Amino acid sequence: MLKMTFARKVIAAAACAAALIAPAQAEEKTYRLKLAETWPTNFGTFSEPAREMAKLAEEMSNGRLQITIDTANKHKSPLGVFDMVRAGQYDLGHSASYYWKGKVPNTLYFTTMPFGMTAVEQYGWFYYGGGMELMQKVYEPLGLISVPGGNTGVQMGGWFRKEINSVEDLQGLKMRIPGFAGEVLAKLGASPTNIPPGELYTSLERGTIDALEWIGPAMDLRMGFHKIAPYYYTGWHEPATELQFLINKRTMDKLPEDLQKILLTAMKVSAYDMTINSHHVSAENWVTMTDEYPNIQVKSFPPEVMGAIKQANDELLEEAAAADPLAKEILTSQADYLKQIRVWTDIADRAYLNSMAE
Amino acid sequence: MLKMTFARKVIAAAACAAALIAPAQAEEKTYRLKLAETWPTNFGTFSEPAREMAKLAEEMSNGRLQITIDTANKHKSPLGVFDMVRAGQYDLGHSASYYWKGKVPNTLYFTTMPFGMTAVEQYGWFYYGGGMELMQKVYEPLGLISVPGGNTGVQMGGWFRKEINSVEDLQGLKMRIPGFAGEVLAKLGASPTNIPPGELYTSLERGTIDALEWIGPAMDLRMGFHKIAPYYYTGWHEPATELQFLINKRTMDKLPEDLQKILLTAMKVSAYDMTINSHHVSAENWVTMTDEYPNIQVKSFPPEVMGAIKQANDELLEEAAAADPLAKEILTSQADYLKQIRVWTDIADRAYLNSMAE
The missing domain is CATH 3.40.190.170 (Bacterial extracellular solute-binding protein, family 7)
Known part of the structure; x- marks a missing residue:
C-alpha cells in the first residue's frame, strides 16, 4: 500500500506539469x-x-x-x-x-x-x-x-387452498413451484407448473392451481394471496x-x-x-x-410428508452429483x-x- | 456529489500551482x-x-x-x-x-x-x-x-458442575456471571460473582464457583472449561x-x-x-x-426455571424503565x-x- 501511495503521488506530480496546459484529471x-x-x-x-x-x-x-x-x-x-x-x-x-x-x-x-x-x-x-x-x-x-x-431469509412453503396431511395429498397437486423444488415435488406425484407472476392471483382464485409458493410476507403482501388461500405453509424449499x-x-x-x-x-x-x-x-x-385476515392458518407439513420430500430431494441431489x-x-x-x-x-x-x- | 467533485478539482488545480515548488499533497x-x-x-x-x-x-x-x-x-x-x-x-x-x-x-x-x-x-x-x-x-x-x-451470536448459558432441575437448585449457586444477568439470578437466590478471566479455570476446578458463563465454543475452547464441567447449558442471558x-x-x-x-x-x-x-x-x-470430550452434556433449563428467570428479568427491566x-x-x-x-x-x-x- 505504501508503494501504491507513492505511485499515485508520482502520477499526481506528472499530472500537475500537464496542468499548466490542461486541468488535472488523472486523480x-x-x-x-x-x-x-x-x-x-x-x-x-x-x-x-x-x-x-x-x-x-x-x-x-x-x-x-x-x-x-x-x-x-x-x-x-x-x-x-x-x-x-x-x-x-x-x-x-x-x-x-x-x-x-x-x-x-x-x-x-x-x-x-x-x-x-x-x-x-x-x-x-x-x-x-x-x-x-x-x-x-x-x-x-x-x-x-x-x-x-x-x-430473502427462509421462504414460506406457499399458499394452499387445502391442507396437506399426507403424502397422498401431494398426488396431482397443481402447484406453481418452479425450479429444483418443483422437480422434487414432481417425484412425489405433484404437478408443478410455472405461471407468470401477473397471472398467479387469478390462477389460484379460479382453482387453475391448488397452491403456489412465492417468497414470504415481505414480497407476498402486495400479491394478495392471503385473501384467497387460507393455509400458509412454513418453509423447506428455499431456506x-x-x-x-x-x-x-x-x-x-x-x-x-x-x-x-x-x-x-x-x-x-x-x-x-x-x-x-x-x-x-x-x-x-x-x-x-x-x-x-386474522384467519390465515400457519401450517407445517407433517413429519411424514417432510420426510418423503427430503428423501426425494436427496435422490435428485445424488443424481446431480453422479453426473x-x-x-x-x-x-x-x-x-x-x-x-x-x-x-x-x-x-x-x-x-x-x-x-x-x- | 457533483459539487464535491468540482471542489476537489479546484483544490487539485490550486495544489498544482504550488507543485512547482512543492509536491502536490492536497489530494x-x-x-x-x-x-x-x-x-x-x-x-x-x-x-x-x-x-x-x-x-x-x-x-x-x-x-x-x-x-x-x-x-x-x-x-x-x-x-x-x-x-x-x-x-x-x-x-x-x-x-x-x-x-x-x-x-x-x-x-x-x-x-x-x-x-x-x-x-x-x-x-x-x-x-x-x-x-x-x-x-x-x-x-x-x-x-x-x-x-x-x-x-457473538447466542451465547451459551454456561458451564455447570451440577444440573439445574428446579428453581431451588439456583439457591446459593456460586456462578461467575457479571452484569445485568447476574442481578437477575441474584433475585432468585444465586450468588453471582465476577472473577478475572485468568482465574476462572482454577476457580471452577476447585469448586470456588459451581458454574460460569463465558461466551460460546468460538471463545470457550481455549479456556478449557469443557475439561472440568460436564454440563453446557443453552443460552438465555446474552442472545x-x-x-x-x-x-x-x-x-x-x-x-x-x-x-x-x-x-x-x-x-x-x-x-x-x-x-x-x-x-x-x-x-x-x-x-x-x-x-x-464426547461426554459433554448440552442441557436447557427446564421451563419452570426459565419462567422464573424471565419473570425476575422483567421485574428488573420495569424498575429500570420507571427510573x-x-x-x-x-x-x-x-x-x-x-x-x-x-x-x-x-x-x-x-x-x-x-x-x-x-
Whole structure:
C-alpha cells in the first residue's frame, strides 16, 4: 500500500506539469458503470441492494464510481441479465444464480437448496467455508464474477387452498413451484407448473392451481394471496435465497484497486443489509396480513410428508452429483458444511427460540 | 456529489500551482487514526473486526486512512477505552456498550439483553427499527458515535458442575456471571460473582464457583472449561452480544465526507462479518470439544426455571424503565420490536429448524 501511495503521488506530480496546459484529471477519472436488474421497477426489498450499492460506491469513491441501474422495465429482458453482463452490454447485474441453470447447470447451487443452509449458515459457507471459491470456479471461465446480493431469509412453503396431511395429498397437486423444488415435488406425484407472476392471483382464485409458493410476507403482501388461500405453509424449499451481483471481469480489471475494493465492499454490505431488512419487512407485513385476515392458518407439513420430500430431494441431489464432478464437489462441500454448522445452530439458536416459545 | 467533485478539482488545480515548488499533497492527505481495543492481543474472533475494518478502510481510501490498533496489552486499560476515546487520546475504540453502564447507565441496552433479540432481529432493530437513533441519543451528548462492532451470536448459558432441575437448585449457586444477568439470578437466590478471566479455570476446578458463563465454543475452547464441567447449558442471558466501534466525534468531523463513509462502511461490514464468523468458528470448535470430550452434556433449563428467570428479568427491566425516561423509551422500543419480529422468526426460522430436526 505504501508503494501504491507513492505511485499515485508520482502520477499526481506528472499530472500537475500537464496542468499548466490542461486541468488535472488523472486523480479524478470517473468510471461510469451500467447495471441491469432482473426485477421490474419498485420490486420491494429486491430493488434495494443495487440502489444501496450504487449510492455507497459513489459516496465512498467521492463520485469516481457512477453506477446507473436499468430495471427489467427498461431493458425488457429479466432473464437476459447473465448474457448481457457476459457480453459487456452491461457491466454489472443484480439477479439470482439459479436462474442460469439452463445455461450453466452448476450455477444452480449458489442461491439456496431445499433443506439446505439458513442465511447465516450459508454466509458462513460462502465466506469461511469455501463457497466463494467454488462459485468463482463456476463463474470465472465465463468471464464473470459472482458475489452475494442479499438474502430473502427462509421462504414460506406457499399458499394452499387445502391442507396437506399426507403424502397422498401431494398426488396431482397443481402447484406453481418452479425450479429444483418443483422437480422434487414432481417425484412425489405433484404437478408443478410455472405461471407468470401477473397471472398467479387469478390462477389460484379460479382453482387453475391448488397452491403456489412465492417468497414470504415481505414480497407476498402486495400479491394478495392471503385473501384467497387460507393455509400458509412454513418453509423447506428455499431456506436462504441469496441474490447475486454479477460483474463483467473485463470491467473489473479496468478499475483501479481502490475502486475495485469499494465496489466489492458496497456489494457485500448491501447484501447483508437486504438480508436484515427482508426479515424486518416480513415481520411488518405479517402484522398487516393478519390484521386484515386474522384467519390465515400457519401450517407445517407433517413429519411424514417432510420426510418423503427430503428423501426425494436427496435422490435428485445424488443424481446431480453422479453426473458432474464439479457438481459433486459443490454438493459435498455444502453437505459437509451444513452437517457441521447445523449442530451448532440447533444448540445456539433453535434451543434459544424454543425455550422462549414454551 | 457533483459539487464535491468540482471542489476537489479546484483544490487539485490550486495544489498544482504550488507543485512547482512543492509536491502536490492536497489530494493525498493521509489521516492517521488510533484505535484502542478492550481485548488483549490475539483474542480470537473478537480481534477480527478492528483489523478487518482497518485493512478495508486503508484499501478503499487508497491509503488515505491509516488506522493503527493498540490492544489492551499495549494501553493497559481494557475498560478505559470509553474514557480514552472520549478524551481524544484515541480516535476510535472497539469494545462493548454494556461495559459503560457504571458511567452512563443507558449504554447498557445496546449490546444484548436477557431474553432479548437474536443477532438478525437486533440488527433489524438497529438499522430499520430505530435502534441506531436511540443509541446516538445516548452517545451524542458524550461527544461519541457508537456503531455495531460484530456479534457473538447466542451465547451459551454456561458451564455447570451440577444440573439445574428446579428453581431451588439456583439457591446459593456460586456462578461467575457479571452484569445485568447476574442481578437477575441474584433475585432468585444465586450468588453471582465476577472473577478475572485468568482465574476462572482454577476457580471452577476447585469448586470456588459451581458454574460460569463465558461466551460460546468460538471463545470457550481455549479456556478449557469443557475439561472440568460436564454440563453446557443453552443460552438465555446474552442472545446476541453486539460489540461496538466507538468514534470520537471531533475526529469524525475532521474527515472528508468520502473518508467518513469509507470508515462507517468498513465498520459495518466488519461487524456483519464477525457475526457470520462467530457462528462458523463456534461450529468448528464444538466439533473439537466434543471429539476430545464426547461426554459433554448440552442441557436447557427446564421451563419452570426459565419462567422464573424471565419473570425476575422483567421485574428488573420495569424498575429500570420507571427510573429513567430515556431507559423507558429504549426498553419500550426493544420490547415492541421484539414482539413484532419474533412472531416472524418463529414462523420462518424456528419452524424450519424444528422441521429438519424432527
